[in-house]
Amino acid sequence: MTKKMLALTLGLSGTALAAALVLPAVAQESLLPEGFGKSADTPAPRPAPTPSPSPSSTPAPSSTAVPKGGSAGATALAPSTVATLDSGDTDTGDEASDGEEGTSGQLKYDLPPGARRLLTRVGPLTPETGGMAPDAFGVRGQYAAAIMRSMRGQVASRWGQILLRRALASAIDTPDTISGADLAADRAGLLLRLGESTTARMIVQSVDYDRATPRLVATAQQTYLANADPSGLCPYVPAGLAHGDEQSWRLAAAMCAGMSGEAGPAGWAIGRVRSSGKISNFDILLAERVLGATGAGRRSTTIEWDKVGRLTSWRFGLATATGIDIPAPLRATEAGSIRSWTVLAPMTPMGDRIAAAPYAASRGVLSSEAYVSLLSAASSEEEPPEALAAQTDLLRSAFSGANAADRYTAMAEYWSAGTGATARYAALVATARAAAALPTGADVGADPWQLLGSMLTAGYDNRAVQWVSKLSVGGHGWGIMAVGSPRPLTGVGAGSIGSFASDDDSAETLRSKFLLAGLAGLGRIDAGQASSAASDLGVDLGKQTRWTRAISEAAQRREPGMVALLAAAGMQGEWDKIPPYHLYHIVRALHDVGLDAEARMIAAEALVRV
Known part of the structure; x- marks a missing residue:
C-alpha cells in the first residue's frame, strides 16, 4: 500500500496542524532535583556574553501555526499518565550517551554527509525567526536536562509557558557534558507534558533518526503518538527493538510493515505480541485498526472501550489517527497534556477540540488568534451545538458590533458566561483583539480590569496603556497596568499599594502581594517603599532557597533560556x-x-488570575 494512500487514510504528519497528567504543585522548597547546582559537570563561571536585544514593548502574540517553543519526551513522562501501553512505560535509558552517532544500529540513511544535521546545535528557531541566542542555556547540559526531567506539572502562567516553549524550540548549542540527541529528548519530553505536541515533533525532527540515542527513540515514540502520526515511528523501529520496550516496538513494526503493503510480516509481528501476553488486547486491536486502514489487515476490527480505564498516549494516538471516537468518560479524566494534543490534532472530532480548547488557550498552547479561528471553524459547521452558536454570536458581536457600547456589552457577557477559572480566563484570551480595538472613549465602567487583562493576554500593552488616564489609583485595573505598562506609572508607592490592598478580595491578599512582587522585580518601586509595603502585607520577598539562588545566578550569567526554564519550574501548579x-x-x-516584556506580562497575568 502506498504512502499516498496512508496519508489519505490516517491524516499523518504531512497533514498535521498546528502531557502528562497535571499533578499537584511540587513543594515549593524542593522544586529542583537532589544535588541541584552542585553537579560534577558544572564549570567555573564564564564571562557574561553580550545580552541579546530586548524585545519590543509589545510581545507578539504566539501562534500555533508557527509555535515559539517546544517540549516532549518519554523519559520524563509520568508512568501513571502517559504510558505507552498497559504493560508499562518504555525503558528510556536515562544514561546520557557520549557519542554523536547515538546507538540506533546500522540504519540506512540516504542523505549525503554534507546535508546531515549536526548535534552541536539543535532546534528550529533562530534569533531571526523568534528564537533565543545559541548560548541561551549556558554550558551546563546535564544541569539543564535535570531540571527539565524534574518538571512534572503544568505551568501556572500562560506567558510563562509561551516563553518556555520559545526557549526550548530555539537552536541552542549543545554543551560538552551531554549528547545533543539526549538534550533534544529532554526538551521534547518537557514540551509534550506541557501539551506542545507540534513543537515537540519539531525538536525530534531536528535530529537525524540514525543519530537518535535510546532516550530520544523513546521520546520519538511518545511524540508521534501525541501527533496521531504512527508512520513517524517507522524510522525508529530498529533502534526501538534493540533498546526500547520490545513489545510496543513490535506493534510499531507491524504497523510500519502494513504501511509498506507487507501484510505477512505485519500479521506475524502482531501474533508474536499477542502470544506474549504482555500487552493489553485492546492496544493490539488499535494497532490492527491501523493495519486495516492501510488495507493490510485481514479482518475487520471492532473497538470497544467498555473495559478501558484510562487514556494513554498509545490509545490517544492510534484512535485519533484512525478516526475512532474516544468516549466522553475517558475524555473527562484525561491528562491536561492530552487535552492540548487533542486541540492540535486536526483529525480529531471538532466537538472534542472545542471542549479542550479553553484549557489549551489558558495555558498558552493556543494563541488568541488560533483560538478565535477554531471557534469560527466550529460554528461554520452544519448545525453546530446550540451552546457553541450562542458563544460565537457573542464573540462576533464583540468584534463587529454596531458601536463601541454594543461591543463592550458583548465582551462583558462573554467573559461572565464561562464556568470555572479556566473558561473565564480563556474568554479573555478570545477577546484580546476585540478589546484592543475598542476606542478609549467607550463607556466601560469605573474599573475595566477585565478589558485590560484581555488585551494583555495577547501582549497589546501599548494599546492598554492608553486607558491609564481613566483608571483610579488603587483599583484592580490600575494594579494590572502598574506592572503591565511598557513604562512606569507615576505615583506608585507604599500608599498606593495599601489603597489597592484595601479593596483586595483575593485570599490572604495574594493579589496585593503579587502587585508588590511585580513592582519590586521590575524596579518600579524603591527599596524603602517596597520594605514598607512588604511589612504592611506581611510578606518576605527576600526569602532565599536553592531555587532563588539558581535563578539569580542564571540571570547574572546572562542566560535567558536557563532563566525561562527556572521561571517555569518556579510556577508549577496554579497561581x-x-x-x-x-x-x-x-x-x-x-x-x-x-526579557522585560515577558516579565511584565507574567506579573500582569498574576493580578488578572487571582
Missing part, C-alpha cells in the same frame, strides 16, 4: 499556590536578562 517571593525573583531575573 494560588505560587509564593509571592517566587514571582519577585522570576520578574527580576527576566528583567535582568532583557
Whole structure:
C-alpha cells in the first residue's frame, strides 16, 4: 500500500496542524532535583556574553501555526499518565550517551554527509525567526536536562509557558557534558507534558533518526503518538527493538510493515505480541485498526472501550489517527497534556477540540488568534451545538458590533458566561483583539480590569496603556497596568499599594502581594517603599532557597533560556499556590536578562488570575 494512500487514510504528519497528567504543585522548597547546582559537570563561571536585544514593548502574540517553543519526551513522562501501553512505560535509558552517532544500529540513511544535521546545535528557531541566542542555556547540559526531567506539572502562567516553549524550540548549542540527541529528548519530553505536541515533533525532527540515542527513540515514540502520526515511528523501529520496550516496538513494526503493503510480516509481528501476553488486547486491536486502514489487515476490527480505564498516549494516538471516537468518560479524566494534543490534532472530532480548547488557550498552547479561528471553524459547521452558536454570536458581536457600547456589552457577557477559572480566563484570551480595538472613549465602567487583562493576554500593552488616564489609583485595573505598562506609572508607592490592598478580595491578599512582587522585580518601586509595603502585607520577598539562588545566578550569567526554564519550574501548579517571593525573583531575573516584556506580562497575568 502506498504512502499516498496512508496519508489519505490516517491524516499523518504531512497533514498535521498546528502531557502528562497535571499533578499537584511540587513543594515549593524542593522544586529542583537532589544535588541541584552542585553537579560534577558544572564549570567555573564564564564571562557574561553580550545580552541579546530586548524585545519590543509589545510581545507578539504566539501562534500555533508557527509555535515559539517546544517540549516532549518519554523519559520524563509520568508512568501513571502517559504510558505507552498497559504493560508499562518504555525503558528510556536515562544514561546520557557520549557519542554523536547515538546507538540506533546500522540504519540506512540516504542523505549525503554534507546535508546531515549536526548535534552541536539543535532546534528550529533562530534569533531571526523568534528564537533565543545559541548560548541561551549556558554550558551546563546535564544541569539543564535535570531540571527539565524534574518538571512534572503544568505551568501556572500562560506567558510563562509561551516563553518556555520559545526557549526550548530555539537552536541552542549543545554543551560538552551531554549528547545533543539526549538534550533534544529532554526538551521534547518537557514540551509534550506541557501539551506542545507540534513543537515537540519539531525538536525530534531536528535530529537525524540514525543519530537518535535510546532516550530520544523513546521520546520519538511518545511524540508521534501525541501527533496521531504512527508512520513517524517507522524510522525508529530498529533502534526501538534493540533498546526500547520490545513489545510496543513490535506493534510499531507491524504497523510500519502494513504501511509498506507487507501484510505477512505485519500479521506475524502482531501474533508474536499477542502470544506474549504482555500487552493489553485492546492496544493490539488499535494497532490492527491501523493495519486495516492501510488495507493490510485481514479482518475487520471492532473497538470497544467498555473495559478501558484510562487514556494513554498509545490509545490517544492510534484512535485519533484512525478516526475512532474516544468516549466522553475517558475524555473527562484525561491528562491536561492530552487535552492540548487533542486541540492540535486536526483529525480529531471538532466537538472534542472545542471542549479542550479553553484549557489549551489558558495555558498558552493556543494563541488568541488560533483560538478565535477554531471557534469560527466550529460554528461554520452544519448545525453546530446550540451552546457553541450562542458563544460565537457573542464573540462576533464583540468584534463587529454596531458601536463601541454594543461591543463592550458583548465582551462583558462573554467573559461572565464561562464556568470555572479556566473558561473565564480563556474568554479573555478570545477577546484580546476585540478589546484592543475598542476606542478609549467607550463607556466601560469605573474599573475595566477585565478589558485590560484581555488585551494583555495577547501582549497589546501599548494599546492598554492608553486607558491609564481613566483608571483610579488603587483599583484592580490600575494594579494590572502598574506592572503591565511598557513604562512606569507615576505615583506608585507604599500608599498606593495599601489603597489597592484595601479593596483586595483575593485570599490572604495574594493579589496585593503579587502587585508588590511585580513592582519590586521590575524596579518600579524603591527599596524603602517596597520594605514598607512588604511589612504592611506581611510578606518576605527576600526569602532565599536553592531555587532563588539558581535563578539569580542564571540571570547574572546572562542566560535567558536557563532563566525561562527556572521561571517555569518556579510556577508549577496554579497561581494560588505560587509564593509571592517566587514571582519577585522570576520578574527580576527576566528583567535582568532583557526579557522585560515577558516579565511584565507574567506579573500582569498574576493580578488578572487571582
